[in-house]
Each structure stands twice: as C-alpha cells, then as structure tokens.
Amino acid sequence: MPRVRLLLSALALAGSVAGAEAPPVKVATCQACHGAAGVSVAPDIPNLAGQRATYLARQLEAFKAGTRKNDLMAAMAAQLSPDDIKALSAYWSSLPPAPADAGATAPHAATVSAMALPKDFPQAYVEYKREQDETNKTLTLRYANKLALDAARAGKPLPEGSILLTVNYTPQIGADGRWTPGAVKNYVGMETRAGWGDAIPPLLRNGNWNYGVWSSDGTPRLALQQPRCLACHQPKAADSYVFTLAALRQPATH
Ligand code: HEC
Numbered sequence: 573m574p575r576v577r578l579l580l581s582a583l584a585l586a587g588s589v590a591g592a593e594a595p596p597v598k599v600a601t602c603q604a605c606h607g608a609a610g611v612s613v614a615p616d617i618p619n620l621a622g623q624r625a626t627y628l629a630r631q632l633e634a635f636k637a638g639t640r641k642n643d644l645m646a647a648m649a650a651q652l653s654p655d656d657i658k659a660l661s662a663y664w665s666s667l668p669p670a671p672a673d674a675g676a677t678a679p680h681a682a683t684v685s686a687m688a689l690p691k692d693f694p695q696a697y698v699e700y701k702r703e704q705d706e707t708n709k710t711l712t713l714r715y716a717n718k719l720a721l722d723a724a725r726a727g728k729p730l731p732e733g734s735i736l737l738t739v740n741y742t743p744q745i746g747a748d749g750r751w752t753p754g755a756v757k758n759y760v761g762m763e764t765r766a767g768w769g770d771a772i773p774p775l776l777r778n779g780n781w782n783y784g785v786w787s788s789d790g791t792p793r794l795a796l797q798q799p800r801c802l803a804c805h806q807p808k809a810a811d812s813y814v815f816t817l818a819a820l821r822q823p824a825t826h
C-alpha cells in the first residue's frame with residue numbers, strides 16, 4: 573500500500589524534524605558560502621561547524637564593527653542583531669566539525685542563476701561607462717538595456733527586465749595611444765526578473781537580481797560564485813543593487 577507507506581514516512585520525517593533543535597532562520601544564508609553543514613568547499617571560506625561559539629560571535633561582531641575586514645562578511649554581519657549573532661554562533665558551534673558526506677548536498681538556492689547571456693547584445697544596449705586598466709591590460713565597457721537606462725535617467729528604481737552587462741576587452745592601442753575595444757575577454761552581468769529572488773535567503777537577496785559570468789565564446793563561468801556577487805552588491809540596495817548607478821543616470825559619450 574504505497575499511500576500508507578508515504579504517510580508513515582511523512583510522519584517519521586515530521587518526528588525527526590521536531591526532535592532536532594531547529595536551526596535559526598538566517599542559517600540558510602550562511603549555508604550559501606559556508607556549506608550546508610558548515611564545512612566549506614571554497615579555499616578562502618573557513619568552516620563554521622564545531623568552532624567555539626564565543627570565537628564565532630567575536631568574529632561576527634568584528635565584521636560588523638569593521639575591525640575585521642571582508643566585503644562579503646561585512647555585508648552579512650551588518651544585517652545581524654546581537655540575538656542573531658548569539659543564535660547563529662551557538663548553532664554552528666553545535667555541529668560536528670567534519671560530516672561524513674560533506675560532498676553529497678544539493679546545490680544551494682543562492683548559487684542558482686536564471687540569467688543567460690543576452691541574445692540581443694550588443695544591438696539593444698547602450699554603453700554608459702568605460703574604464704581602462706593599465707595593470708591588467710583590460711578595457712571595460714559597461715552596457716545597459718534601454719529599460720534600465722530610461723528608468724535610471726528618470727531617477728526611478730530599475731524595473732524588472734533591467735539588464736546590465738559589463739564586457740572586458742583586450743584593448744587595441746592606436747598610434748596615438750588611444751584604447752579601443754579588441755577581442756572580448758569575458759562578460760559579467762546582472763538581470764532582474766519577477767520571481768528570480770524568491771528562493772534566495774533574505775540576507776543575500778538582491779530584490780530579484782540574478783548574476784552571470786561568461787567566457788568570450790558565451791560559455792557560462794559563474795559556477796558557485798553567485799552568493800559572493802549577491803553579498804557584495806547587497807549593501808547597494810538603495811541604488812537598485814547597482815554600484816555604477818550615477819554613471820547610468822548620466823551616460824558618458826564616446
Ligand atoms: C557570500 C559568502 C558568505 C556568506 C553568505 C557568509 N559568509 Fe561567513 N565568511 C565568508 C568569507 C569569504 C569568510 C572569510 C573572511 C576572511 O577572510 O576574513 C567568512 C568568515 C566567517 C567567519 C569567521 C570564521 C573564522 O574562522 O574566523 C564567521 C564566524 C562567519 N563567516 C559567519 C557567517 C555566518 C554566521 C553567516 C550567515 C549569517 C555567513 N558567515 C555568511 C563568506 C560568507
């Protein structure tokens with residue numbers, strides 16, 4: 573009787589959830605970077621599981637105060653109350669330092685992006701900012717679709733459907749020393765569409781913006797980086813999560 577078995581396993585599941593200590597709500601945000609069980613897979617992100625609670629709390633306070641500096645954690649800690657810090661430190665401290673099946677978890681919702689490299693680029697786009705990086709020999713052009721540009725110029729928040737695309741080029745250097753775009757190195761973008769932010773936990777959520785990175789041939793390169801994009805752009809919430817909004821309001825002409 574499949575129906576009975578289903579009911580029984582549902583009851584068993586409910587029982588096991590009620591039996592365990594419920595994690596604080598904001599844990600889902602931390603899991604995007606520190607791993608589902610607090611064991612990180614990125615070389616520059618520390619494990620949280622099993623660390624002493626007082627140590628974790630002190631680090632979170634330091635990120636919040638700015639005495640320990642990291643752009644991603646500054647954005648996260650700024651949104652934590654003293655009670656959040658206490659609860660999150662206790663929770664992560666309570667987990668075993670290295671779970672047996674660290675690699676077996678499903679991808680975190682914050683790592684999933686719905687953004688594709690826009691098919692109507694470059695025709696439907698306007699350049700609004702240009703930067704020349706001598707050290708890395710990169711010419712960066714920032715583009716927006718018309719929807720985003722019109723809203724920015726009207727002083728309005730960027731509406732759903734807005735797309736910003738940053739394109740890094742190898743420069744062609746003229747006899748006069750002037751740089752013009754040569755071959756594309758890569759594409760970096762952000763796009764907002766209704767519903768795209770729904771599954772992203774609140775501390776990381778950028779409204780409905782999703783992010784993307786592509787190599788010159790259009791191959792997606794974002795991999796698991798989206799939580800970092802979200803964390804670093806999050807403090808720009810009042811500017812539609814866009815750092816270069818001032819330039820978008822007054823596009824330069826070339
Ligand atoms: C966008 C990615 C990201 C998210 C989301 C994130 N962290 Fe971090 N966290 C980092 C990085 C990167 C570091 C290392 C910072 C450094 O090098 O100083 C770090 C470091 C820490 C540390 C210091 C650990 C140590 O060993 O010194 C603590 C504590 C911490 N995070 C707690 C949290 C908590 C709690 C959350 C959820 C509310 C969270 N983090 C969410 C990226 C993230």
Ligand code: HEC
Nearest residue numbers: 643736738760761762783784797800801804813814815816
């Ligand atoms: C450490 C912080 C940080 C991280 C992480 C980060 N960004 Fe940004 N991003 C910036 C800053 C600062 C600017 C503005 C650069 C300038 O003014 O020249 C920017 C600009 C942009 C822009 C142009 C629109 C705007 O907001 O001004 C896009 C598109 C963008 N980033 C996409 C991404 C993507 C995709 C990722 C993740 C792969 C990412 N960013 C990760 C800080 C960050």
